[in-house]
Amino acid sequence: MPADPWLIYRWMLASRLFEQEVARLWHAGLVSGEMHLGTGEEGIDAGVVTHLGEGDAMALDHRGTPPLLMRGANPVSLLREILGREDGLCRGRGGHMHLFIPELLSASSGIVGASGPMAAGFALASQQLRPGRVAVAFFGEAAMNEGALLESLNLAVAWRLPVLFVCKDNGWSITTHSPSMTGGALLARARAFGMPAADVDGTDALAVSAMTEALLPHLRQGNGPAFLLARCVHLDGHFLGDALLEAVRRPLQVLAPMAIPLARSALSRHGARFRDRSHAVTDLLTRAGRASSAARSLPDPLDRTRRALLGDPDRLRMLEATVAAEVRAVVDVALEETP
Ligand SMILES: Cc1ncc(C[n+]2csc(CCOP(=O)(O)OP(=O)(O)O)c2C)c(N)n1
Ligand SMILES: [Mg+2]
Incomplete structure (x- = not known):
């Protein structure tokens, strides 16, 4: 079913405002360590997540906050986790990068490329226990030079694992320009493993959604993995303070x-x-x-999605006010002390 642009925009806006709050808290010294935001890649996250349902799994990289929020993670628990609190999603041990949420079949890792093996594991479980359900691996283009991810691409084809490999290509690996370290073309590389592969403008959430919708039946029907390459820009650089x-x-x-x-x-x-x-x-x-x-x-994906909704300015204004109030309430509650 084609995605609902209003829902997609709602998710993207909520994620953007949530991460702006994370940035504010980080700058205030309340979040320890590095902070990688997903600002700029929300179009890819929303376009893919909107096609996931009960029993589908997600393996995430160091920018896992937006897809987790969109998939329905408790935002108060997530923010508390990012703050390193005992009452956080993973008792404050995972921060923003190393999470496991069994009820959402979702896990993240800051080890570049690790979402490949994680998704392959989720997909193997789907194949055995939940036929028709899929796993998504989100990762940056630099991960395409990691052995573990390449092994996952291979194994997924060999074992017909239902993994959608989603490569979010911003062209950078911290301060290394990725093309200077990458041989050949990523789409051709994915196809060489024997899976269908497509590319899409990752700043266009609705295009990502349409492409995801086109690829998923291949996985759900048990034909093995597929690969989606989506370009994006990280609006806040590699990490805060970049x-x-x-x-x-x-x-x-x-x-x-x-x-x-x-x-x-x-x-x-x-x-x-x-x-x-x-x-x-x-x-x-x-x-x-x-x-x-x-x-x-590249344009900001949030502005781009918003432009598609300008035909109904009243609904848009109401939606934006509601989402802003919801995020403010989440932050207020998350910052409360618990006994
Ligand atoms: C195996 C491994 N090598 C190096 C690092 C350090 N590191 C963290 S993020 C990153 C860049 C990753 O680039 P990319 O995969 O394109 O993701 P992006 O940050 O651009 O979203 C690197 C090299 C790491 N975390 N894990
Ligand atoms: Mg990158």
Whole structure:
């Protein structure tokens, strides 16, 4: 069944506002460690999750918050988990990256590529216990160079496991430009394993939904896995406080204070050779330039989905007010102390 754009937008907005609250709490020092948000990839998450039902499983990467919220994880427990609290979803032991929620058949891992083997395991269980049900593996494009994920692609074909491999391609692995580390084309690579593969603009949630709907029958009918490649941009960079993104967004404030120390070290007679130093600076500027043009090259998926609903402004206004109030209430409750 085609997805309901109102529901898709509701999920995407709730996720975006929730993660904005997470960012606020992180900046306030209430969340320890790194924080990877899924802002910018909500179109992919919503477009896929909208086709999951009872008994379907999800294996997630380090950006698992949006799909978990969309799948129905308790947002108060999730926020408490992110805050490292004992009353969190996994007793505060997993943070935002290492979760297991049995009732949703969902698990996440910060180990790049780990969602492949996890999804293969979920799918093996489906094949044996719940025929017709599927597992989704969400991962970034850099995971496509991890052995564990490649082994999962292979095993899923060999054993006809119902895994939908969803590769969220933002073109970056932290500060490494992924094309510089990747041979060939990812779609061709997936097809070479022997599974159908399709690509889609990940900023277009409805297109992701249509493509997912087209791929899933292959899995549900027991024919093995499929692969979906979806492009996206991470609006908050790799993680909160991302230095590359900061330099791109606020070049004067970030780079100006570095100019004199940089010039001094470039001219210093000690340390690496001048050629190596100038090469390092050029490399940094090239990366910043690439990150900057990538950030401008794709639209925000939330705005894009919203535009499709502008025909009914009253309903839209009401929906946005409701979702904003719901997220505020979640945060208020999550921050309460429990006895
Ligand atoms: C096996 C492994 N290697 C390295 C890391 C460190 N690391 C964390 S996230 C990340 C980049 C992953 O890039 P990608 O898979 O494209 O996901 P994105 O962050 O772009 O969403 C790396 C290298 C890790 N967590 N696990
Ligand atoms: Mg990436």
